[in-house]
Each structure stands twice: as structure tokens, then as C-alpha cells.
Amino acid sequence: MAFRQELDRRRFTKIAGGAAAALSLGVPARVYAQDAEATATAEAQSVAATATAEAESEGVQVSTEEEGKTNVSWWTHNNTAFVAANIALIEAFEKANPDIHIVYQYFPYDVFVQKLQTGYSSGTVADIQQMFGTWVTEYAKFGLLDPVPDEMASNMADRFWPAATGAYEVDGTFYGQPKEYNLENGGILVNPKLIEEAGATETPTTWQGMVDLAVKATKTDASGLITQAGLTFITSDTVTFTYLSMILQQGASYFAEDGMHVDLHSDAAKKAWQDFTALVTEYNVDDTLSRSLDTQDVFFQGRAAMCARGPWAIAVGQEEYPDLKFRYDPIPPYAGTELKFAAESGWGEVVNTKTDDDKKAAAWKFIDFMHTDDNLREWNKATFTVPSLKGLANDKALLEAAPGLATSFAALPGGQWIGQIGDRDRFFQFLLDAYTSVDIGEASPEDALAQAEENINAMIDENAGP
Numbered sequence: 001m002a003f004r005q006e007l008d009r010r011r012f013t014k015i016a017g018g019a020a021a022a023l024s025l026g027v028p029a030r031v032y033a034q035d036a037e038a039t040a041t042a043e044a045q046s047v048a049a050t051a052t053a054e055a056e057s058e059g060v061q062v063s064t065e066e067e068g069k070t071n072v073s074w075w076t077h078n079n080t081a082f083v084a085a086n087i088a089l090i091e092a093f094e095k096a097n098p099d100i101h102i103v104y105q106y107f108p109y110d111v112f113v114q115k116l117q118t119g120y121s122s123g124t125v126a127d128i129q130q131m132f133g134t135w136v137t138e139y140a141k142f143g144l145l146d147p148v149p150d151e152m153a154s155n156m157a158d159r160f161w162p163a164a165t166g167a168y169e170v171d172g173t174f175y176g177q178p179k180e181y182n183l184e185n186g187g188i189l190v191n192p193k194l195i196e197e198a199g200a201t202e203t204p205t206t207w208q209g210m211v212d213l214a215v216k217a218t219k220t221d222a223s224g225l226i227t228q229a230g231l232t233f234i235t236s237d238t239v240t241f242t243y244l245s246m247i248l249q250q251g252a253s254y255f256a257e258d259g260m261h262v263d264l265h266s267d268a269a270k271k272a273w274q275d276f277t278a279l280v281t282e283y284n285v286d287d288t289l290s291r292s293l294d295t296q297d298v299f300f301q302g303r304a305a306m307c308a309r310g311p312w313a314i315a316v317g318q319e320e321y322p323d324l325k326f327r328y329d330p331i332p333p334y335a336g337t338e339l340k341f342a343a344e345s346g347w348g349e350v351v352n353t354k355t356d357d358d359k360k361a362a363a364w365k366f367i368d369f370m371h372t373d374d375n376l377r378e379w380n381k382a383t384f385t386v387p388s389l390k391g392l393a394n395d396k397a398l399l400e401a402a403p404g405l406a407t408s409f410a411a412l413p414g415g416q417w418i419g420q421i422g423d424r425d426r427f428f429q430f431l432l433d434a435y436t437s438v439d440i441g442e443a444s445p446e447d448a449l450a451q452a453e454e455n456i457n458a459m460i461d462e463n464a465g466p
Helices: 006-012 018-025 042-053 080-096 109-122 133-141 162-168 192-197 207-217 236-248 267-281 295-300 313-320 357-370 373-383 396-401 405-414 424-439 445-464
Strands: 070-077 100-107 128-132 187-190 226-228 327-330 341-343 347-351 415-417
Touching: 070 080, 070 109, 070 357, 080 100, 080 357, 080 373, 100 109, 100 357, 109 133, 128 133, 128 357, 133 162, 133 347, 162 341, 162 347, 162 415, 187 313, 187 405, 192 207, 236 267, 236 341, 236 424, 267 424, 267 445, 295 313, 327 405, 347 357, 357 373, 373 396, 396 405, 405 415, 424 445
Parallel strands: 070 100, 070 128, 341 415
Antiparallel strands: 128 347, 187 327
């Protein structure tokens, strides 16, 4: 089973003060949040901060079983803000349901991934697990997850954004509920000083306008290497999500008619690829030979006027580059007037199908409790994540806490689940390899795209098995 590699950097790097820094800019900190919102009690914050710092390979056991109660075990990863928010949810739930006790344990990310795999294989997994959406589909296919009870599942399509629940649904059945909308599209980091030097005060509202500004803002040395990128973007996630978005915005699909393989030789797919690769073959606004850092670091070091990255990057800039003035603006649509994009389903809860019936009932009661508007609002505020519930879009309390969410909320209706793409990491890598081969002149755009399609479809067949 494939697990996303960029996830480590986005959600599990621990940067002190990152959440507060992101909040001051008005943008949710996706990964680096360290401060819990006021909804988590002072005790919960203290436990989370201290215990997470001391987390070892065996994980941190926050609570143990209590006699005379229905004890339900819950495993999660160890992101500090998530842990504090989780503890706050447990406290509120147990106060309202004194006959149920949540036995909570969390682990470092890499350990957590292995615990899930070995736990399901050995029958020692917790009753509830916090899973990233991409994993849910695979575990559900193997019959390891309990279906969401009918009374909860019946209104999920109405309550949740489809991009958030896509990976939680297999053959018409939901196998968990997501807490967040895993948003990687919709915004762009902008350096006001550098775009002003290029003759602009506002971020363009059209794709070509953005490209033209990027050209004006790009600087090179005598050898032709870029010393200041107009728009830096060449990373696995950004290349993949941008390219798929460009196909969708033309009203097309990147899937073939069989719904299983990809079709990257359609007119829309070829046009999107041609225009996308033109950023390096014609406009030369970014390249991979002029830098060794990640795109957001290039931007935060003042060597890029714009950077296409998810809002999780905001906290990195505020923490590591506090003197840089920047903003996070809407990225203009490539085609049409509205942004359309693919998204992976984010973090949420699932239940072990082999859990005893009484514990299953208690587990789903806890998950249902988590996903009320009021409770999820507080969890999203504490973790600086975009809510999975439609009812929390443009929520006044969330916007007061993080005004920058207005940009993210505006993008949400245009998202759709990325779909079943086989081995996620290889899918993304094949597209990045194709783009990079064009950038360094090893392949033409046409040949690179054809090779990517061939590689992806072979991987999908391999992943599907006989």
C-alpha cells in the first residue's frame, strides 16, 4: 500500500509557533501548527505538548481502560495541534457520555503507518483509527473497515464536500468520515515587492495575466540560470494537481472511458500539457536546474515572485522567514471563470470491522459526535484545517479566527475527488518525471506525456492485480 511522501513535510514537521504565525496572516496552518485553539483545555494543551515531544516508537498512551465503562481505543498520528484537539473532543464526549471511555494513543507518523499495517494483519489494531483518505479506500477494499451505520451514512452526501468523502466511499458504501478538506489548490503565494518591481500591484485574475507577470518578474544570470523565478512550482504535488486541474477546467476528464486507466492523449489533456510545459519551454519562469530547495523555500528566501503551493506552506514562511512580507491570493483559473480541481480526501476516522458490536456502537457514536457542526468547527479551528462539512463554509467563527479561509472557502465547490489512481506516489512521480524531462530538454512535451500515460496505466494494471 502506498503512502504519500510529501505528507510528512506538510503535516508532521514540528515548527514551534507555526500555527500562531499562520493565523496572524489569516491562513490555516496545515501542518506546522503547534498551538491549540482555546477550545482545547489548558490541561489538554499541556499533555499534548509535553507528551508529543517525548513520543517514542511505542507511542504515547494518553489514557487507559476504566472499569465499568465501554472502553473504545483510538489511534492517531502525533501532530501536536491534532493531538490537543483530539483530547479536547474526548473530554467533551466523555462528559456527555459518561458510560463510554476513549482509550487514546498516538504515534510518530512513520510508526503510525506501520502500526496500522501490522495491527490489521495481527488483529491488534485499535477500535478507531485516524486515517488519511487515500489509505481508507485500500483498507476498505480488503474488508478491514466497518461501514458507516445507515443513520449516519444516509445524509453524508448532503453534509460533506464530495472531494472530502471520495476516498471514504467504495462501491456506494461509506467506510468513515473525514474531518478536513485536503485543499492543495486555489491559492498562490505572492511577494508584493517583487511583483511591484515587475510592474504589478495586484495578483492577475487571468491565467495568461499570471504567466505574463511571471515572465516580467523572472531574472537570469549570464549563463541563463534563473536567479529569481517569476513563478516557482515544479514539485510532485504541484505539477500533478495543476495539470489535472487544467484538464478538468476544460470540461474534460483525465480518466479513460473504462474509468480505471488514464487518458492523457485527449485533446484537452494534450492542450493542458502543452500550455503547462510552456512555462518552462517558452516562458522560462521556473526550472529545476537553478535550485536545490523546495519551491516554497525558494519563495520565502525572496528568490521567487510567486509560488504555487497549498496553504500549509504559510506557516513555514511565517516561522522560518518572519521578515518577508507576502500574501496568499487566489490562483486564476486556466480555462473558464471558475477553478476546477482534483483533491485527495484528508484525515478522518474509521472503525475496525472486527471490533465487538458494543464497542462499534460506541465508536460510531463518538465519530458522529466529532462531526457535528459545533464540534468539527472547534476541531478545525484548533488544527487550522479546512472543514469537510459544507455547513461550515464561510462560517463566521472560522473566518474570524482565520480570515484567509475566505480564499479557500471560495475554491471548495470546484473540487472533486482525484479518484482511484493505483499507487498514489508512483502516479505523482511519473507526472513529475515527465515534466522534469521536458524542463531539462531530455524529451519533447509530446513524448514525455505519452511515456507518463504508459507508465501510469501499467502501474494501475499492476496494482489491480490479475
